[in-house]
Amino acid sequence: MKLSKNFSLREMTKSQTALRMGISNTPTIDKIQNLKALCENVLQPVRDHYDRPVTITSGYRCEELCQAIGSKATSQHALGQAADFEIAGISNYGVAEWIAKHCVFDQLILEFYTGGNTGWVHCSYAPEPRGQTLTYDKDNGYRKGLIDA
Secondary structure (H helix, E strand, O other): OEOOOOOEHHHHHOOHHHHHHOOOOOOOHHHHHHHHHHHHHHHHHHHHHHOOOOEEEEOOOOHHHHHHHOOOOOOOOOOOOEEEEEOOOOOHHHHHHHHHHHOOOOEEEEEOOOOOOOOEEEEEOOOOOOOEEEEEEOOOEEEEOOOOO
């Protein structure tokens, strides 16, 4: 099932952990609609702008999968509203900065970024988007804004 021109439900629900543990990571219809909104409002515009594949490293996570990986069942991933991703050869800071300037989003987090293509971008979309930008690393925790290494 296509969620947008370049994104499928399969890639937004793929999980090696779910496969290994026999967890069905199948979203409900309302969560599929959330994934579609995320793809249409954030991921597809990023793909169109950079004209390169966007690699989804974590999309939808059912409650059981969230528990298995130590995440909260209240995570926006569990609602189908968030994805972690990167683009090979493109700075994650640059991608996050572009999203902040050109997309409507709920939360944008530059995670574990130390320069270049390190870490990943976490972005969510919700019906009433906050437009919140954060940077996260294990030494400093969450900090407001996008902080270049």
